[in-house]
Each structure stands twice: as C-alpha cells, then as structure tokens.
Amino acid sequence: MDSSKGNDTLVFPPLKNDLLLRAARGEKVERVPVWAMRQAGRYLPEFKAVRADNEFFKVCRTPELACEVTLQPLRRFDLDGSIIFSDILVVPQALGMTVEMIPGKGPSFPEPLVNPEDMEKLDFKCDVTKSLSYVYEAITLTRIKIDGQCPLLGFAGAPWTLMGYMIEGGGSKTFSKVKKWLYCYPEASHKLLQLLADTIVDHLVAQICAGAQLVQLFESNAGILGPQLFYKFSLPYIRYISKKVKENLTSKGVEHVPMIIFAKDAHYALEELSESNYEVVSLDWTIKPKNARSRCGENVTLQGNLDPCALYASKEEIASIAKELVESFGTRRWIANLGHGMYPDHDPEHLGAFIDAIHKYSEQPSDEL
Numbered sequence: 001m002d003s004s005k006g007n008d009t010l011v012f013p014p015l016k017n018d019l020l021l022r023a024a025r026g027e028k029v030e031r032v033p034v035w036a037m038r039q040a041g042r043y044l045p046e047f048k049a050v051r052a053d054n055e056f057f058k059v060c061r062t063p064e065l066a067c068e069v070t071l072q073p074l075r076r077f078d079l080d081g082s083i084i085f086s087d088i089l090v091v092p093q094a095l096g097m098t099v100e101m102i103p104g105k106g107p108s109f110p111e112p113l114v115n116p117e118d119m120e121k122l123d124f125k126c127d128v129t130k131s132l133s134y135v136y137e138a139i140t141l142t143r144i145k146i147d148g149q150c151p152l153l154g155f156a157g158a159p160w161t162l163m164g165y166m167i168e169g170g171g172s173k174t175f176s177k178v179k180k181w182l183y184c185y186p187e188a189s190h191k192l193l194q195l196l197a198d199t200i201v202d203h204l205v206a207q208i209c210a211g212a213q214l215v216q217l218f219e220s221n222a223g224i225l226g227p228q229l230f231y232k233f234s235l236p237y238i239r240y241i242s243k244k245v246k247e248n249l250t251s252k253g254v255e256h257v258p259m260i261i262f263a264k265d266a267h268y269a270l271e272e273l274s275e276s277n278y279e280v281v282s283l284d285w286t287i288k289p290k291n292a293r294s295r296c297g298e299n300v301t302l303q304g305n306l307d308p309c310a311l312y313a314s315k316e317e318i319a320s321i322a323k324e325l326v327e328s329f330g331t332r333r334w335i336a337n338l339g340h341g342m343y344p345d346h347d348p349e350h351l352g353a354f355i356d357a358i359h360k361y362s363e364q365p366s367d368e369l
C-alpha cells in the first residue's frame, strides 16, 4: 500500500521521501536525511511576517497558521523532515496554567508554582484531546498539505524541562527554585513529574493518531541536573513515556512511529538514554560523534550535532564542517541536525548550505544500496 495511515480513519498522500523514517529505523539510505530543530522561526522573514500580525500562541492555536509556518522552511530548503509548529509549553497550559510569550524575553508564567500546595490549582483530570485539539488539527492539516514531501514530526517537552518552566515562571540561569523542590519536596516533585508524564503520553499519542510520523521528546534542561538528580527525576519519566506511548498505540491498533530523545547536555547518561526504548538519540554539539557512537552502541540512530553557531561561518566553511560530520558519523543510523535550535539572527541561506552539503557528501553510489 502506498498511502500511509495515521489511524483507522485518516489516509494521507503517499510519502515521497522516507529517508528520515528509514534512518530512524536503521535501514540503508541513499543519502543522510537532514532537518533542523527550530527550523520554523524568527530567522525566516516569512515567519516574522506571520508573527507581525499574530501573537505567538495564536499561531499555535490556529491550525491554518501553524500549518503555514511549518511549511515555510520546506519551500526554501531540501529538507527531509518537518516539525509541526507548536510549543512545549502548551502542556502546562492544558494543565490550567497561564503562559505568555513576551517579545525579547521569552515565555513567562504570571502565576508560577511556588509551593507544593499550588499543585492543587492544576487540572489533574485534563483531557488533552479536548484542550489541545488545535495541535492535532494542525498536524492533520499539515500532513495533507505537505503532500508527502517528507515526514512530519510531532513533539513534546519532557517532564523535568516543563516542571522547570512551571516553577521558575520562565527561563533561569541557575534553576535554583525548581531544584530546591527536588531537594525539599521530593514527593511533591515526583507527583508533578508523573502528572506531566501522563499528560505528555496522551499528547504524543494524540499527535501520532492525528498523523505525526515521528515524535521528539525535548529534555532541553537536562544539563541543569547532575547525574544523581537526572537518574532520579528525569530518566525514569523519559523511559515511562516511551513505554506508555508504545503500549497505548498497540492497544489502539495504531502503528508505532520512531521516537527521538533529546536530553541536552546529559552526556553522562548516553548509555542509559540509548537503552530507553527510543529509536533515536539526539546529541548536542559538545560530544564527539565517534565517542557518542561507541557509547550508544549500534542499535540506535544518532541525531545531531552541528553547533548552531557554526551557521555564522561562511558557506564554504559550513560545507567543510558538514563533510567532517559525515565522515565522523558515517552514513548509516544518522540523522543530520543541529545540536540545538536555530537562532533568530541566523542567515537562512547558511542553513541551506548545511543541508545541501550534508546531502552532497553523504550521497551513496546506487550499487552499494
């Protein structure tokens, strides 16, 4: 069958480029797939034009706008993957918290959680299929509009990263408020992390049922925890999520999709992450590809790990860095990406140079496939 089925009722246009799915599953590819975290964003003038007239969460909540900005980078670049435009902070919103996106500052929670009693304000019975239905509608619409050009990724923030925003009320240098919870209120912390994990499972399953062909879990603030806290308060929930997502899909009779874990700066846990039931482990730029491969073994696909700042280099230098990455990662079980997201002052053409160079240097002679 050439049409891909997201669930029993949805039939989407056939997929013309499945490199990303094949690389995630460890199959041979004729060239290495490439996409970029935050590929839809403020470095694109066409994104800024949409944002000029629409508040950030309005774009998230309006399926036509979310679909439009998701497709913008695909019109410019030869991308092998597309990530739905949304935000990790829609989950705290679904739990009843107010989140604002303040220009020049980033996300802000006017009423963050201060004490464990504040958790009573959260909606423990929240039904994401209702409160986040706009995300799933955006995914289904985008899956249709993308017309099989490449696979569509869904995503969520991991529990520890979301807990950080909910308690700090925004970004932070030290994350001392949320870390204080881990030391002073470990039981309440686990209760909050479990609530988040269960909500994230439902959110990822609903995205897959709506048409997401891979999903990525962002533990962007893993680096703030040392190994001890990571093994206690992050890794168990990362593992719970992959297990439950897969179980829930099986019980619904929906095909499994590859799952990607990005635990930024958690080098110490690479072995454990690669044994956490995720098909892909995404790396930040501070680790050598060969080192990561020998620690993760041969059974997972690696993703990454260009330093986003390398996109400030000349196009020639970007091409030579891309060539080095291809030589270090090899062409099997690798998805080329950045080690974190695009920055607003990146030149779009420099991302284009990276994408084209990865394709050029990873092209396989057809008789070797």
Ligand SMILES: Cc1c2[nH]c(c1CCC(=O)O)Cc1[nH]c(c(CCC(=O)O)c1C)Cc1[nH]c(c(CCC(=O)O)c1C)Cc1[nH]c(c(C)c1CCC(=O)O)C2
Pocket: 036, 037, 038, 039, 040, 041, 042, 051, 056, 083, 084, 085, 086, 087, 088, 089, 101, 103, 105, 106, 107, 155, 157, 171, 218, 220, 341
């Ligand atoms: C931590 C985090 C957030 N959101 C996200 C993460 C995890 C990834 C990471 O570590 O960067 C994930 C995210 N946020 C966004 C996407 C969309 C898809 C894509 O990657 O293209 C994704 C995958 C859109 C966005 N989310 C946000 C923007 C920019 C805001 C704008 O348009 O005004 C975009 C395009 C806002 C946002 N949202 C968040 C922050 C910290 C910010 C402010 C960042 C800034 O201002 O530079 C929370």
